[in-house]
Amino acid sequence: MKKAAQFLKGFKKGFLDFGYNIILLVNSVFLLFIYFVGVGLTSIIAKLSRKKFLNAVVDKKRKTYWTEPDLKNKLIDDFYRQF
Amino acid sequence: MYILGISCYCRCASAALLNNGKFVAAAEEEIFTRIKNDTSFPVNAIAYCLKSEGISIDDIDVVGFYEKPLISFERALYQHIETFPLSFKSFLRSMPSWLSERLRLVTLIRARLRYKKDIMFLEHPLAHAGSFLISPYDKAAILIVDDAGEWTTTSYGLGKQNKIRLLKEIRFPSSLGLLYSAITDYLGFNVNDLDHEVMDLAAYGDMNKESNIYYNTLKKIIDIKEDGSYMLDMNYFSFHYSDAFFSRKLCNLLGGKNRRPGELIKRRHKDIAAALQILYEEILFKMLNYIYKQTNCKNIVISGACAFNGVANGKIQKNTNFKNIWIQPNSGDNSTSIGVASYIYYSILNNKRNFIMEDAYLGPEFSAEQIKYFLDINKIKYKNFDSKDELVKTTAKLIYENNFVGWFQGRIEFGPNALGNRSILSNPCNPKMKEILNAKIKHREKFRSLASVVCIDDAPKYFDCDNPIPEPADFMQMVYPIKKEYLNKLPAVTHVDGSGRLQTIRKEQNPLYYELIKEFGRISGFPVLINTSFSITDKPLVCSPYDAYKCFIKNELDYLVMDKFLIKRTDNPKEIWNTEGYTGN
Numbered sequence: 001m002k003k004a005a006q007f008l009k010g011f012k013k014g015f016l017d018f019g020y021n022i023i024l025l026v027n028s029v030f031l032l033f034i035y036f037v038g039v040g041l042t043s044i045i046a047k048l049s050r051k052k053f054l055n056a057v058v059d060k061k062r063k064t065y066w067t068e069p070d071l072k073n074k075l076i077d078d079f080y081r082q083f
Numbered sequence: 084m085y086i087l088g089i090s091c092y093c094r095c096a097s098a099a100l101l102n103n104g105k106f107v108a109a110a111e112e113e114i115f116t117r118i119k120n121d122t123s124f125p126v127n128a129i130a131y132c133l134k135s136e137g138i139s140i141d142d143i144d145v146v147g148f149y150e151k152p153l154i155s156f157e158r159a160l161y162q163h164i165e166t167f168p169l170s171f172k173s174f175l176r177s178m179p180s181w182l183s184e185r186l187r188l189v190t191l192i193r194a195r196l197r198y199k200k201d202i203m204f205l206e207h208p209l210a211h212a213g214s215f216l217i218s219p220y221d222k223a224a225i226l227i228v229d230d231a232g233e234w235t236t237t238s239y240g241l242g243k244q245n246k247i248r249l250l251k252e253i254r255f256p257s258s259l260g261l262l263y264s265a266i267t268d269y270l271g272f273n274v275n276d277l278d279h280e281v282m283d284l285a286a287y288g289d290m291n292k293e294s295n296i297y298y299n300t301l302k303k304i305i306d307i308k309e310d311g312s313y314m315l316d317m318n319y320f321s322f323h324y325s326d327a328f329f330s331r332k333l334c335n336l337l338g339g340k341n342r343r344p345g346e347l348i349k350r351r352h353k354d355i356a357a358a359l360q361i362l363y364e365e366i367l368f369k370m371l372n373y374i375y376k377q378t379n380c381k382n383i384v385i386s387g388a389c390a391f392n393g394v395a396n397g398k399i400q401k402n403t404n405f406k407n408i409w410i411q412p413n414s415g416d417n418s419t420s421i422g423v424a425s426y427i428y429y430s431i432l433n434n435k436r437n438f439i440m441e442d443a444y445l446g447p448e449f450s451a452e453q454i455k456y457f458l459d460i461n462k463i464k465y466k467n468f469d470s471k472d473e474l475v476k477t478t479a480k481l482i483y484e485n486n487f488v489g490w491f492q493g494r495i496e497f498g499p500n501a502l503g504n505r506s507i508l509s510n511p512c513n514p515k516m517k518e519i520l521n522a523k524i525k526h527r528e529k530f531r532s533l534a535s536v537v538c539i540d541d542a543p544k545y546f547d548c549d550n551p552i553p554e555p556a557d558f559m560q561m562v563y564p565i566k567k568e569y570l571n572k573l574p575a576v577t578h579v580d581g582s583g584r585l586q587t588i589r590k591e592q593n594p595l596y597y598e599l600i601k602e603f604g605r606i607s608g609f610p611v612l613i614n615t616s617f618s619i620t621d622k623p624l625v626c627s628p629y630d631a632y633k634c635f636i637k638n639e640l641d642y643l644v645m646d647k648f649l650i651k652r653t654d655n656p657k658e659i660w661n662t663e664g665y666t667g668n
Binding site: 036 | 092151152153154160161162163164165167168170171174175176179182188189201202204205208235249250251252253254255256257306308310312313315316318323328427431490
């Protein structure tokens with residue numbers, strides 16, 4: 001009886017580990033696809049069209065790096081949105 | 084009306100509960116899970132907030148979240164696209180968390196809390212700016228100097244009564260906080276440890292910008308304008324695409340490889356830390372002077388992770404036109420749970436302000452009965468004080484006799500600094516205390532400074548502080564020079580440059596703690612104590628009697644005072660404490 005319980009416990013743990021590894025594998029394949037196809041292609045197209053996603057240019061001639069925030073005149077509904 | 088503020092997935096998760104404008108509870112998740120800087124969804128902190136008020140989640144009217152997750156996701160995605168294929172590792176590491184939790188926040192909040200009412204999302208800078216609404220000022224300029232929140236890294240604005248208007252901002256990837264983190268990383272210290280190591284180390288370096296060669300070197304990586312705005316040269320950094328903060332180019336610029344944790348600290352490292360501190364102060368003061376001109380307001384509220392830089396904070400009044408400074412006790416991202424709740428209640432719902440945050444004692448507390456039960460069930464030997472007077476006199480005498488005393492009273496502080504309810508206290512007059520505390524008790528570098536606590540009325544006698552002393556000193560947010568005549572009298576709290584991190588205490592904030600310091604003054608002639616956080620290395624502040632006792636035994640403190648109970652370590656040898664067998668709360 002004790003041996004059977006031990007076996008079941010080990011079996012359950014093994015199955016959980018197997019499930020975890022499958023999730024890891026599927027996630028990795030999925031993310032690899034997204035990264036190289038989605039992110040990669042967008043990046044290549046952006047570089048070809050000279051589009052910049054991060055503004056990180058040091059400009060000695062500029063007087064200031066302060067910019068206007070997009071936080072003015074908010075309506076109450078704006079605070080329910082996640083963007 | 085109850086509002087619950089939540090912050091998570093940042094440096095440390097937290098929750099705060101506001102009842103009709105007044106904060107009744109706030110706690111960080113780490114104190115419950117015992118994982119330092121725990122960023123996970125703060126289920127334990129939320130459960131504590133509800134329990135402390137005796138309410139259920141159905142009584143909450145609004146839940147507020149400290150950022151707009153989709154805007155943060157947009158930034159993360161743009162970083163990956165811009166830096167492809169260098170961002171590969173970072174993408175694989177960060178995306179599962181985004182997909183499983185951060186992009187499903189509404190579902191997550193509703194499912195985990197069984198909450199059905201309104202959920203509001205605030206832009207991160209507004210959640211920081213919410214600090215103004217619990218400050219003592221009706222009108223104040225607001226400066227937020229952070230790592231990054233959505234796209235904003237630095238911003239300023241103006242607060243008037245219950246309204247806040249942000250006027251200008253500096254956007255990611257240019258970030259003063261991330262510059263500080265990059266150099267901290269280069270110097271081999273923990274970036275998430277509020278960068279106190281670099282601030283302490285700077286005092287050992289050359290703080291003269293004329294002679295410190297690294298000052299001009301560091302200026303090559305940042306373009307600073309006269310109005311304090313700045314732009315980082317991203318060729319020297321890698322935080323926008325990897326876990327490391329600096330690039331190989333920065334190593335070449337600074338004349339060598341980065342220091343690894345535990346390696347010998349050389350003169351070069353000290354000078355780099357000093358150069359960074361000089362540069363940080365220069366930018367901060369330029370920024371503040373510009374903000375003063377723009378807002379024409381003599382009060383300033385500072386928030387964001389950089390507000391923990393007590394050395395710079397202590398110089399603000401002398402270097403700018405601001406007359407009053409306010410920084411809340413927990414100015415980093417973990418405080419945004421407080422900021423978001425106050426912004427929703429006062430600014431969005433347009434309620435009149437009725438609360439000033441005068442202390443940080445908002446966390447869980449344990450009654451004398453609970454502590455006695457814990458001690459009895461674990462067969463721990465203790466002495467029961469008959470009166471508060473006896474407790475104060477005995478504890479002060481023990482500290483005077485150079486014992487290290489764990490001090491566990493009332494509600495735990497909200498924030499990283501121990502402010503007199505979860506503290507290790509000792510004698511500042513003994514020159515060996517600093518070395519012993521750093522090496523044997525705290526297990527950290529010997530250059531680290533120790534904070535001192537002084538009653539507010541005694542502070543001007545021992546410190547060259549501003550007059551009047553700014554409130555942030557109550558929260559250990561200011562560093563001031565110690566007066567020359569006391570440098571040798573208080574050696575354990577005097578840093579190498581003659582400065583000291585100061586905590587001032589007012590009687591109404593914590594009467595027992597106040598009396599203890601006064602009593603120590605009557606015995607020693609100096610009403611000053613060393614106050615350091617009651618915690619084990621790499622662990623958060625102790626929360627429960629169990630945590631306190633474990634830390635007391637592990638850190639080999641001499642005495643532990645929990646409520647009215649005195650425990651002596653030598654009466655309770657390690658062997659009788661079987662931590663594995665303990666299951667109580």
